[in-house]
Amino acid sequence: MKFTNNNLPDLGRRKAIRLVGMGAAVGMGALASGSSSLATPNMGNVSLADQVGSFFQDHYKRMSPEEIQEAIERLERKYKSKYQVEVKVGDPKPLPDVLFGYALNISKCQGYRECVKGCTAENNQSKDPNLEYIRVLEMDRGQMNLETADPYYPSTEEVPKPGKFYLPIQCHHCENPPCVKACPVKATWKEPDGIVVIDYNWCIGCRMCANACPYWARKFNWTEPNLPVDTVNTQTGYLSNRPREKGVMEKCTFCAQRSREGRMPACQEACPTGARVFGNLLDPDSEIRYVLENKNVFRLKEELNTEPKFWYYSD
Amino acid sequence: MNRWLLWMFLLCLPGPLWALDTEEIKSIPETAKVAHQYDDPLEAVARVPAFVTDSRIDQLIYYPCENCHTKGMVAPNDKVRTLELMHMEINLDHGKGRFWCTTCHDINQRNQLISLKKQRISFDQPYLLCGQCHFARQRDFFQGAHGKRKDNWFGPKKLTNCTECHDPHVPQIRARLPRKEPDPRLGLSIDNSDKHHRHQPWDQAKEEHKDEVHQ
Amino acid sequence: MKLIRFFIDCAKVSLSGNTAYWAWVSVLLFFISMGGFTYLEQMRVGLVITGMSDQVSWGFYVSNFTFLVGVAAAAVMLVIPAYIFHNPDAKRVVLLGEGLAVAASLMCMLFVSVDLGRPDRIWHLSPWPGMFNWPSSLLTWDVIVLSGYLGLNLAIPGYILYNRYQGTEYNKKLVFGAAVLSMFWAISIHTVTAFLFASNSARPFWASALVAPRFLATAFCAGPAFIILAFSVMHKVQAFQIGHKVIDLLSVIVAVSMQINLIMLAAELFVEFYAEGQHSASARYLFLGLDGKSALVPWIWSAQALNVGALILLMIEKTRKNYYFLALACVMAVIGIWIEKGMGFVIPGFIPTPLGEVFEYMPTWMEVKVALGVYGIGALVFTLMMKPLRAIQLGLLANPNLDLVAAKQLYEQREREALEQRIRGYETKIDP
Numbered sequence: 016m017k018f019t020n021n022n023l024p025d026l027g028r029r030k031a032i033r034l035v036g037m038g039a040a041v042g043m044g045a046l047a048s049g050s051s052s053l054a055t056p057n058m059g060n061v062s063l064a065d066q067v068g069s070f071f072q073d074h075y076k077r078m079s080p081e082e083i084q085e086a087i088e089r090l091e092r093k094y095k096s097k098y099q100v101e102v103k104v105g106d107p108k109p110l111p112d113v114l115f116g117y118a119l120n121i122s123k124c125q126g127y128r129e130c131v132k133g134c135t136a137e138n139n140q141s142k143d144p145n146l147e148y149i150r151v152l153e154m155d156r157g158q159m160n161l162e163t164a165d166p167y168y169p170s171t172e173e174v175p176k177p178g179k180f181y182l183p184i185q186c187h188h189c190e191n192p193p194c195v196k197a198c199p200v201k202a203t204w205k206e207p208d209g210i211v212v213i214d215y216n217w218c219i220g221c222r223m224c225a226n227a228c229p230y231w232a233r234k235f236n237w238t239e240p241n242l243p244v245d246t247v248n249t250q251t252g253y254l255s256n257r258p259r260e261k262g263v264m265e266k267c268t269f270c271a272q273r274s275r276e277g278r279m280p281a282c283q284e285a286c287p288t289g290a291r292v293f294g295n296l297l298d299p300d301s302e303i304r305y306v307l308e309n310k311n312v313f314r315l316k317e318e319l320n321t322e323p324k325f326w327y328y329s330d
Numbered sequence: 331m332n333r334w335l336l337w338m339f340l341l342c343l344p345g346p347l348w349a350l351d352t353e354e355i356k357s358i359p360e361t362a363k364v365a366h367q368y369d370d371p372l373e374a375v376a377r378v379p380a381f382v383t384d385s386r387i388d389q390l391i392y393y394p395c396e397n398c399h400t401k402g403m404v405a406p407n408d409k410v411r412t413l414e415l416m417h418m419e420i421n422l423d424h425g426k427g428r429f430w431c432t433t434c435h436d437i438n439q440r441n442q443l444i445s446l447k448k449q450r451i452s453f454d455q456p457y458l459l460c461g462q463c464h465f466a467r468q469r470d471f472f473q474g475a476h477g478k479r480k481d482n483w484f485g486p487k488k489l490t491n492c493t494e495c496h497d498p499h500v501p502q503i504r505a506r507l508p509r510k511e512p513d514p515r516l517g518l519s520i521d522n523s524d525k526h527h528r529h530q531p532w533d534q535a536k537e538e539h540k541d542e543v544h545q
Numbered sequence: 546m547k548l549i550r551f552f553i554d555c556a557k558v559s560l561s562g563n564t565a566y567w568a569w570v571s572v573l574l575f576f577i578s579m580g581g582f583t584y585l586e587q588m589r590v591g592l593v594i595t596g597m598s599d600q601v602s603w604g605f606y607v608s609n610f611t612f613l614v615g616v617a618a619a620a621v622m623l624v625i626p627a628y629i630f631h632n633p634d635a636k637r638v639v640l641l642g643e644g645l646a647v648a649a650s651l652m653c654m655l656f657v658s659v660d661l662g663r664p665d666r667i668w669h670l671s672p673w674p675g676m677f678n679w680p681s682s683l684l685t686w687d688v689i690v691l692s693g694y695l696g697l698n699l700a701i702p703g704y705i706l707y708n709r710y711q712g713t714e715y716n717k718k719l720v721f722g723a724a725v726l727s728m729f730w731a732i733s734i735h736t737v738t739a740f741l742f743a744s745n746s747a748r749p750f751w752a753s754a755l756v757a758p759r760f761l762a763t764a765f766c767a768g769p770a771f772i773i774l775a776f777s778v779m780h781k782v783q784a785f786q787i788g789h790k791v792i793d794l795l796s797v798i799v800a801v802s803m804q805i806n807l808i809m810l811a812a813e814l815f816v817e818f819y820a821e822g823q824h825s826a827s828a829r830y831l832f833l834g835l836d837g838k839s840a841l842v843p844w845i846w847s848a849q850a851l852n853v854g855a856l857i858l859l860m861i862e863k864t865r866k867n868y869y870f871l872a873l874a875c876v877m878a879v880i881g882i883w884i885e886k887g888m889g890f891v892i893p894g895f896i897p898t899p900l901g902e903v904f905e906y907m908p909t910w911m912e913v914k915v916a917l918g919v920y921g922i923g924a925l926v927f928t929l930m931m932k933p934l935r936a937i938q939l940g941l942l943a944n945p946n947l948d949l950v951a952a953k954q955l956y957e958q959r960e961r962e963a964l965e966q967r968i969r970g971y972e973t974k975i976d977p
Contacts, residue, residue: 033567040571044578048586048914070665074676120475128509144513150900151508157530161901162826166512167522173505184900193747199684200669201676217676219669220592220662222602223684229747231899235602235662237515238593261591262662277482288503289478289490298484300379302474310475316899319746330470515598520904524837 060096065089074201075214075254086216087253094258098247106253107275109208115269115324116209116296117280118306119183122329123290126151126174126181133285134185137270138256139248141240148234148267149185149282156180184315185282186211186232186267187323194224194233203264209296209324210269212254220262229316230323233266269293296324372458378472381487384480384494387453399440406437423500434459434498456493551710554942555933562932565782573925580918583911584659592662594911600904601895603660605912608887609919610656612767613649614738615760615886617694619768620646621731622798623791628724633964634790640705640938641785642772644930646698650691650734652923657687659915683741690734697727706937735760742894750827751894759809760886766802767882769795770855770875777872785935786953796871799878800859803852806882810849826901831893836903838896845889851881 061069068089072078078086087104094102131149140146152164156178164182168174175181188211195204195211202217203224225233239261251257252272259265270280274293283291294303306312310328317323387393398404398416410430413420422429436444443451443459451458461468470476471489478490495503514520529537562570587594597604623642626635658664669675670688679685701723708715739757746752773795776787817828829835834842858864858874865871897903908916936942939952947955 036567037571037574040575041578044575044580045582047575047579048582049911074669077676123476125503125505126508127506128511131512132509144516145510147512150512152900155530160823161899162823162897164901165522165525166900166902167520168508168511170508170510172507174508175505193745196678196681197683197744199678199682199688200666201678202669217666217669218663219666221657221660221684222662223682225599225602226745226894227747229899231599234599236591237597237662238591264662274483277484279479279481279483283478286478287495289476289495291478292474294474294479294483301483302479305473306475309473316747328475330476514904516593518596518598521838525903 061093065092069093069216072216074217076201076204083253090253090257094247098242098244098258100244100247100249102247102249102251102258104251104253104257105272107272109206109210110275112295112297114209114296115188115274116294116303116307116326117188117269117324118292118303118310118312118326118328120288120290120292120329121180121182121327123288124151124181124183125288126153126168126176126179127287128170129285129287130183130282130291133281134267136246136285137248137273137281138268139240139242139246139251139258140234140265141236141259142243142246143241146234146236146240146265148232148265149183150231152182152184153179154182182327183282184230184232185325186269187230187315187321187325188267188269190322190324191320193227193229193319193321197223197227199223206254206271208275210271210274211266212268212271213264213266214254215257215259215263215265218263220264222264224264229319229321233264235264236261375455375458375472379487381472381489383454383457383489383491385454386456386491386493390453393441393453395435395440400438408432408437420499423502424498454491456491456498460492460498547711548707551707554710555937558933558936558942559929569928570925573921573928576917576921577925578918580915580921583914584918586911587659587915588664592660594909596907596909596912598904598906600898600902601892601906603891603895604906605888605908605916606656606660608891609916610653610660611738611742611760611891612883612887613653613656613923614691614734615764615882616768616771617646617649617653617691617698618731618735618761618764619772620649620698621728622765622769622795623772624724624727624731626794628721629728631967632794633960633967634788635794637960638776638785638787638791640702640934641776641779641931643698643702644927644934645772645775646731647695647930648923648927650695650698651926652919653691654695655919655922656916657684659919683737683744686737687734687741690730690737694727694730694734697723697730701727702934706934709940710937710942732761735764742890745894747899748827748894749824750831751890753813755809755813759806759813762802762806762809763882763886764802766799766806767879767886769798769802770878770882773799773875774872774879777868779931786957792868792871793866796859796865796874799875800856800865803856803859803878807852807856826897827893830896830903831889835897838903838905840905840907841889841892844884848881848884848889851877852885855881 068085072086072089073082075083083106087106090104091102094100094104128151131147131151134140134148135142135145138148140148150166152161152166153168153174153176154161154164168176168179188205188209190205190209192203192205192211199221200217200219202219203211203213205211220235222233222235225235236259240259242258247258248256250272252268252275255268255271270278270282274280280293283293292302292306294301296303296307298304306328307326310330312326312328314323314326392398399406408430422431425433432444433446434443436442436450439450441453443453443456445451445459446462457468457471461471467476471492474489477492477495480488480490482488492498583594595604595606620639620642623635623639626632627639628636658667661667670685671677672679677685679689701720704723705715705720736757739760742748742751743753743756773792776785776792779785780787814828814832817825821829826835830838831841831845833839855874855877858870858877864874892906896905933942939947939949939956941947941949941952
């Protein structure tokens, strides 16, 4: 074998064969990939200017108020074309002297999953299959081992079942959130009112935060969300319930679009048993403070020092 | 003579009852506040954070009750019996047989409820009535650990009334079907068939004991 | 200007070869094209084409990433003897090792990239114009150490080759310094990758102090084993003359690392199963199955069998010195560690979920195709780099009229002379 590096004679034919061979390899590869077997997702008609604008859009915290306004208008145009309905994207700011906290009475919770229903109706999650922020665990009485929990208890059997209690779990909005630490691009952070939010336009979809979360609160859009027009909630917030896109993380935001306007989160409103207590931890007269100071409360996985602002209590 | 005296005596017997029914019933003004009188049901409200509730009166089908009960159509009847003409849908399952209608409904002023100490209570304030026995619940209700705050978490506080969730005649919350179970990711499926449930210590003990019996 | 000519000449060499070479390139192109088109599909519809879920949010991609970080780090096992101890046998092949490190760290980066839900926003993952959550997020550390390691492994051999291409001597102090740096860097890429997992206190299976040392042990086991195999193949196709001393050195490294790895495995198994708490659930799932689900059980036991088998072959001198058995042992070690450290480490961390759900993961064919595409890119890059590397090392690029056999003889003579000079140097030092 003679080493050849710049021998060019008689190469025409050989080169052609090589090229054809490599082309065939590439073509066979394309065939073997079995691509385009899935339907094209509905992305809406977004103008080139908007596409460029949203591509180069900066991090929420680095945008000026004008830039945020532009981003919101881009989103509203996109939603309009995608869902044929006017979606209002607000940007409520955290209220001063407010730190949100949540308490849940496990002796009241009956496992109806009404909170889950209320949440998905409010927060524009992907439907069918449903993406849900709240998971209600059916637990055996007499222990507190999550591994024996059953989140899939059937909707055809009445609850509460004898010998069971129910433990709804959602984002605990930790004071020391491991997800925020894990995010490589600061796309998720804790706001001054204690709500851990996500900039859906900055998230790169690496799922580091989902791995870091001890409460399994973070849910990923594995594909373009399926949000039928009749299920769209048109009153939305930029950092909370505006419709998401594929490839980004989302989770409970204590319904920031509601709670920052003084209203109750959707899960609290939907709960038919009054098991859910939401309020301002900085207000000593608030219900949540009464519960924390007068009831026997516990938090999940406290040993991890994440300092959840989501407590459980019982009568 | 003796016979006459006996008649007089018998006539006087219902006297105290009569007096109780007519004179001793106090009508409590909404703003009443008497610091030392702890049996005043409104006292409980005066010492808790201010709140309002939605009116219950608007929600009651038969209200005003007086339409039938005092305007001469139906005479008061305090006898424990099976109701046959009206209110047959009420299946009183509260208090384990200790209660009758008039335990909580004022027999004389049908538009009002009545406490055990014969104080009149509005249908809009059932928490005052329930709190007589369920005092711990009542405290939690006033403070926000029982029941539910409506609409907002700051500003004027509106609470869900007891009777919005509990049927006062059958107050137990009943079992019902839950909403849909969670979905897996698109294209994946859940196999929950082999979910293990850890044996409780008493189950284990029972099983071990069974083995011993076999041997 | 000269630099550009250097690159053009290198490219020319890369793009010339016999039919077998082009057939090999075509095979790689087939895999790359298959992976590329599958990845386009993934870009279009999202990661739903994979088997990943909210329950198991990392899968085949990250598993391969984890494995390949080890392969990349293993180049240090040639760098240390070559540049620090001036072992002539190691010196001859160290550039190959560094080439392998380049290919492996490139594949690592590609595996992380294909795992992203929003690859269009990958620029967010930079200090500028993106936003870098450094030092808090371990993924930013991984970006830094991987790109740094890639740069080092391109720069050192590039600098040496460029000098040889020009016929000049390279600055030994500079290379020594860079080699020392790359030595620590190699350790760091693996430690950081281990911390990427171990930092998740939510996942008790990963949150162990033993993860990083075990990663290093497996890296210095699978990596050199992989290098031995690569060298054997290159030796076989007569691309390179590999000295048996290097193979011996590497096989001992593989054996020792495998011993350390198995000791740490035993320690982990003891802690997990002696007082089996709730945190041992993942280990139970991995080794024994949980809730009737046991997809990984046959895999992990085969991996351990392969590891133990490889160790036995490597510990017996007769089989270790026999190249067929050595190759077999290396194949076993590579596959064993690929399973153990890839799927066998990444997946059970997710099972059960923090809420106790046992939800299994199985990679889809689409996922496997994308992964094959990434491996194809790595292999192609390695192939394209090896050609000019050999040509420059043999002095063919500087002197195009040289015959291959003559070039090899010249090269070996030069090596011998260098060695003799070194020995003379020692002698004068000892006996001035």
